[in-house]
Amino acid sequence: MVNKTFIPEGEAVPASQIGATLEALAATIAARRDADEASYTYRLLTGNVDDVLKKVMEESGEVALAAKDVEGWATSSLAAAVALEAASAGAGDAASDAEATDEGAGAPLSVQLPPEYGEAVDHLRYEAADVVYHLLVVLERYGITLDEFAAELNNRMTEGERPRGAVRLHDEFVRRGK
Numbered sequence: 001m002v003n004k005t006f007i008p009e010g011e012a013v014p015a016s017q018i019g020a021t022l023e024a025l026a027a028t029i030a031a032r033r034d035a036d037e038a039s040y041t042y043r044l045l046t047g048n049v050d051d052v053l054k055k056v057m058e059e060s061g062e063v064a065l066a067a068k069d070v071e072g073w074a075t076s077s078l079a080a081a082v083a084l085e086a087a088s089a090g091a092g093d094a095a096s097d098a099e100a101t102d103e104g105a106g107a108p109l110s111v112q113l114p115p116e117y118g119e120a121v122d123h124l125r126y127e128a129a130d131v132v133y134h135l136l137v138v139l140e141r142y143g144i145t146l147d148e149f150a151a152e153l154n155n156r157m158t159e160g161e162r163p164r165g166a167v168r169l170h171d172e173f174v175r176r177g178k
């Protein structure tokens with residue numbers, strides 16, 4: 001598997017990459033409350049809420065379409081491999097029509113994924129980041145902190161899954177409003 005990520009040389013590594021990233025992004029978004037119209041985030045935070053809600057829906061849809069694109073490249077590559085296998089098996093049959101053999105049966109199919117497959121996966125990651133950014137703007141608009149959001153996720157985990165020292169929701173806030 002290709003390693004698509006790197007850490008700049010000499011930089012201290014945070015305990016959790018995604019934790020540090022989400023905290024930095026959430027802090028940047030919160031600080032944009034004091035920005036001006038030049039900031040896209042400020043406009044989403046202070047403008048008609050429908051604008052950011054529409055972006056969450058639009059970007060979520062783009063995640064779905066991007067994932068379908070990945071599936072499309074995987075499926076067409078598999079179909080091409082199956083067709084190639086069938087064609088070479090047919091050629092083999094013609095060459096040895098006297099003797100049937102099981103040789104080669106059950107051998108793994110070799111599927112060649114084209115560069116477009118990798119590009120589609122990269123596009124999926126890009127669209128996923130768009131969703132997370134816009135979702136964090138929505139959370140900020142309604143005063144839901146990252147800790148509180150973490151508590152929502154932590155509360156759904158079993159004891160075995162939950163990280164040690166993880167923040168939780170007080171009982172009275174669990175599923176409130178449902």
Ligand SMILES: N=c1c2ncn([C@@H]3O[C@H](COP(=O)(O)OP(=O)(O)OP(=O)(O)O)[C@@H](O)[C@H]3O)c2ncn1[C@@H]1O[C@H](COP(=O)(O)O)[C@@H](O)[C@H]1O
Nearest residue numbers: 025028029032038039040041042059062127129130133134
């Ligand atoms: N992480 C983001 C971020 N992710 C996405 N976006 C914006 O969200 C918008 C998405 O719009 P589009 O639908 O046109 O999406 P696209 O990505 O251009 O293309 P598609 O999704 O349609 O393929 C673009 O304007 C992006 O710039 C973001 N805008 C800001 N941030 C962060 O927020 C900080 C503050 O941003 P400003 O408020 O602009 O200063 C930035 O420094 C970033 O750290």
